[in-house]
Amino acid sequence: MKTFEVPVIYRSPLISAIKNKRKEQDRMKKDFTPTVLDLGAVRILLARHFGFCYGVENAIEIAFRTIEENPDKRIFLLSEMIHNPHVNNDLLSRGVQFLMDTSGRQLIPWEQLKAADVVIIPAFGTTLEIEAKLTSLGIIPLQYNTTCPFVERVWNKAGQIGQKDYTVIVHGKPGHEETRATFSHSQAGTPTVVVKDISEARLLADFITGTQPASLFYERFKGQYSTGFDVVQHLQRVGVVNQTTMLATETQAIADYIRDVMQQHYQLTPATIHERFADTRDTLCYATNDNQSAVTGMLQQPADLAIVVGGYNSSNTSHLVELCEARLPTYFISSEEKILSRAAILHYDFHHKQELQSNTFLPEQGPVSILLTSGASCPDALVEGVIRKIARFYNAEEKLEAAI
Template sequence: MRKFDIPQRYNSPVIGRLKVMRSAADPRKRDVSPAVLNFGGITWIIPRHFGFCFGVENAIEIVHKAIYANPDKRIFLLSQMIHNPVVNADLEGQGVRFLHDTQGRELTPFSELTSDDIVVIPAFGTTVEMEAKLKGLGLDIEKFNTTCPFVERVWKRSAKLGADDFTVIVHGKHNHEETRATFSRACSTGPALVVKDRVEAEVLAQFILGERALAGDPGAGLESFDEIFGKRVSPGFSAVEHLQRIGVVNQTTMLATETQSIADLLKAAVSDRNFANTRDTLCYATVDNQKATLAALDQAEGADLALIIGGFNSSNTSHLVELCETRLPTYFISGAEALNEDASLEHFELASSKLVISSDVLAPKSDGSPLRIILTSGASCPDTSVDAVLQRVNALCGGGCDVDEVFAKFEGNQSEEPNLPA
């Protein structure tokens, strides 16, 4: 995989060292088992894959090149370049400004832009309409385009479906920048519709199979097709005409298990003949991180909790949280600042979309044994944030062992036996 030139400040002494050790021992990424690092009062169970992916490093490299090469120019990001507060604050600290927030609301009026400015397109890509708007202002949209190649691969898949007269079903979060970008491209080649999750896919399948009336059934409390999907279909979409032949593409960061089950469900609804068998369009980082998290959950018998670090609007990170939540107490945090001296923790609750404080999360166990914590992060989270959490918890909970000794022991375990929890 290509090496990117990203700022030194994103390198981390503990997690970075662990990653170097693990990739030296297993360059082909065959071993998906977690690393178990025993720091005394805390045993860390660290999945094989997490943190900056190809697309994120690519975006960070491009925007920093733009900053260094253009000290006299104003630099704008169309929206958050990636969904991580540390990286976005770092860019703002270097004078980069945002044109939109993640919901697409304007933060800086376009009327302020001139053809002399630099506008960076984020890793999620953008809509065809926005590209046209930027070009209309005389801006170069190619030079500082950080759209991830794995997102562009989805667009190609979607264009092929449209060209072959299939309606494109985009499985994604309809307000997410990437899904908006993919949907806008799908609309430019034919009919398209967005489904958010398995529940919505089931409703769509009922409409396709005629098990549910397109007009709905107010008496039975059932909404019509337009009430549910009306704002998420291409212009001129006809549920009668355009749900006969379909194919599915995904936002690259969706849950792999859900993605497969939605494809199977919709294929059964329209029959094999009318379903385009696209392979799933999740990206490698999503797949690797979810597999590694599941391996940590399977192999880390007796883990007490999981700490997942990332931006609260990060799709791939929230899916790691969902995976862990099914097995053990899980806390979605933005970084080390979430951890308080009194062993309480400020974390984001996915179900309520609210920040909450939980007490005694890091309290010592009654049997005196070390707390066992699964620690991971999303694809847009710097390893420095993971390091900071590890070190803060170690300091609060008596994980005082020397880092060199911990790694020496880990390396010894790796060479002698499978890396299973002690």
């Protein structure tokens, strides 16, 4: 796989050494057991896969190269390039300005842009409508494009099944930049509807089977269906694609459920199901799958608590938190700075969108075992920072160096 030029400030000699060693031992990526850093009074179990994915490294390389190549131009990002505050703040410190926030609210009016300005498309991609707006301003919309190739693969799959007269069902968060972009590209070629979870998939199934009156669809899915959507006509042939950072098991569960509904409703067999349902399972992102599988493998080990490092608005990171918190106390932090002391930690409750302080973070009596992972947009340097800070609490710095 291609390697990228990522600023050294994001790299970690410790994490790179661990990842390279695991890659040598498990080139087929079939071993999802964690790496154990045994520091005596504290054991840190590091997930097999975590941190920057292909799409994130690609975006960072393009963005920083764009800044270097355009020293005399104004440089804008449509919105956050990735969902990590440290990376985005680095870009801001280099003079980059954000045109919109992550919800799509305009921060800088379009009218202030000039044809000579540079506009970077973030890793999530963007809508066809925004591409058209940039073109109208004299800006080439895709000249500085960091859209993840795996996001584009979802768009391509949606286009392929749309050409075969299937309606596209997008499993994603309706307000997320990637879902907005996927919805835009999909609806340009075929009727499209967004479902955010399995509950909405079940509700959609009621409209597929006619259990719910068709007229209620437009209220229940307001803002989540394409223009001209005909609930009776357009739910007869469907396929499911996803926002690449969703929980992979949920996307598969939604696809399997909709397939079963179509098979039963239209009395099809496994051999004829393709008449009503398109197989789109290959739209799941490899990094999303690997990171979530690594957390599942990590959770097989006994531990006292879990720490997940990443941006608080990162979808893929929040799903890692979900997996961990179902099994044991879990702390979602953006960096080692959130660890205030051995007892106190600031951590994010993404369910209620608030940061909390806990004062019973690490057990008073050792030994303690900690599961540790990070999101796909989190620099490895931040993970190393967490490891070193915890090691200091147990006077285990020398043992950490020995382990390295």
